[in-house]
Amino acid sequence: MKKTLLLLFVTIQVTFAQDKIVRMGIVGMTHDHVRQILHNIKHDGVEIVGFAEPDKALAMKYLAQYKLPESLWYASLDEMIEKAKPEAVCDFRSIIEHLETVQKCAPKGVHVMVEKPLAINLDAAKKMEALAKKHNIQLLTNYETTWYASNHEAYKMIHEQNAIGDIRKVVIHDGHKGPKEIGVSKTFLDWLADPVKNGGGAIIDFGCYGADIMTWIMKGERPTSVTAITQTIKPETYPNVDDEATIIVTYPKAQGVFQASWNWPFDRKDVEFYGKSGYIIADKTLQMRVRKGERNAPAEEKVDIKPLASPMDDPFSYFAAVVRGKVKSEDDLGSLKVNMVAMEILDAAVKSAKAKKTIELK
Structure with a gap:
């Protein structure tokens, strides 16, 4: 009886962990595709916990435009990771900066999704791949x-x-x-x-x-x-x-x-x-x-x-589903x-x- 109850408890715990909302941060706001998330920060399985953008004026402009709280702003990726504690981040910076994002996130176990393409060149992509594999994180590329x-x-x-x-x-x-x-x-x-x-x-x-x-x-x-x-x-x-x-x-x-x-x-x-x-x-x-x-x-x-079914119809919900192991990517x-x-x-x-x-x- 005790073994049965223990197994049931573990099953419930695992299910809860898989269904838990993913804390997601946004790195950079210079890529216009960031408007996808600014326009609607509510996506199934996702909680947006911060925007890391060194250009404070740019960040404040966008947060005000989309009626989002200024408290979501962080001056750097490092600060956002430390204070907001995201489990995953989406990169909306220049392509050459994708490598830096993975270099900072992977050792901390933070999953990454970058805007297309994956990297500035094949050499950078190989470094990103090695970091992702070493630290067992998901590294995805988002294409429209x-x-x-x-x-x-x-x-x-x-x-x-x-x-x-x-x-x-x-x-x-x-x-x-x-x-x-x-x-x-x-x-x-x-x-x-x-x-x-x-x-x-x-x-x-x-x-x-x-x-x-x-x-x-x-x-x-x-x-x-x-x-x-x-x-x-x-x-x-x-x-x-x-x-x-x-x-x-x-x-x-x-x-x-x-x-x-x-x-x-x-x-x-x-x-x-x-x-x-x-x-x-x-x-x-x-x-x-x-x-x-x-x-x-x-x-x-x-x-x-037929239209795609959730979470296959939305990059952020899909990313969260991959992080939680609900989707094999x-x-x-x-x-x-x-x-x-x-x-x-x-x-x-x-x-x-x-x-x-x-x-x-x-």
């Missing part, structure tokens, strides 16, 4: 496209239903008119157009989406080569970085083409998956274009998609495993564009 139901439906059709046969080519489009043209904040633009702090221009900002989705759809397989071409079409606006990029990755029996642009007339984030016996065209909407079969197959059809779009390969692609793409040659991956 992770939360598109269409991408997940396409993955299911390709890998679970074999709806279009083996993948042959994936064409991924990501871009807009340009950060300045769409009106991003000065604090964001200052580092987004800086080759040191951002690692490049459109090739990094939008090329990373292609590297992530392609690696995921190829189930983590590394490409055999990476070729990239960049241009600066608007040097008067972006004198130090590219604003146009195309990346081509090859596999033994497939190819990926990532078109990243700060020059398109409209915002777009869509993917064309071409298989041996059909294709799927997906974007952020809840409808996909699909054609399956042989050469004389029926015409293209429109397929309706090893092979997801934001996983460290997928993003280490994505970083290898992105790193090679930057080198390819600079050297004007194809980079063979050993």
Whole structure:
């Protein structure tokens, strides 16, 4: 009887621990994507315990704008960790600062989710990976496209239903008119157009989406080569970085083409998956274009998609679920495993564009 009661008590304790809300901190406020959390700090499984931002004027402006208490502000990540005691943090700083966030959080057992891409280059990514593994923390990368139901439906059709046969080519489009043209904040633009702090221009900002989705759809397989071409079409606006990029990755029996642009007339984030016996065209909407079969197959059809269920529809709730062990993220779009390969692609793409040659991956 005593053993039964003890087992019941332990079970209740474990369940309570898994359901306990995750104390989450925000590192930096210079990335405009921080507005995702400022606009609504209430997410399932999450309690926002602080914003670490050295620019006090910027922090106070945002906290006032979104009617949040000034007591949430901390002058540094170190101070926030010490006083607010977050279990996890989301990084909204420049890409070059992602490494520092992990260096400070990992030894204290604080889990980290950074905005895309994972790191400034492959060397930094390897250091982050080593720290995450050594200290047994979760290290995720947040992409807007992770939360598109269409991408997940396409993955299911390709890998679970074999709806279009083996993948042959994936064409991924990501871009807009340009950060300045769409009106991003000065604090964001200052580092987004800086080759040191951002690692490049459109090739990094939008090329990373292609590297992530392609690696995921190829189930983590590394490409055999990476070729990239960049241009600066608007040097008067972006004198130090590219604003146009195309990346081509090859596999033994497939190819990926990532078109990243700060020059398109409209915002777009869509993917064309071409298989041996059909294709799927997906974007952020809840409808996909699909054609399956042989050469004389029926015409293209429109397929309706169900929205993603919680916590898969929200980055912060998802992060909390991963921290609590409710969701296994090893092979997801934001996983460290997928993003280490994505970083290898992105790193090679930057080198390819600079050297004007194809980079063979050993």
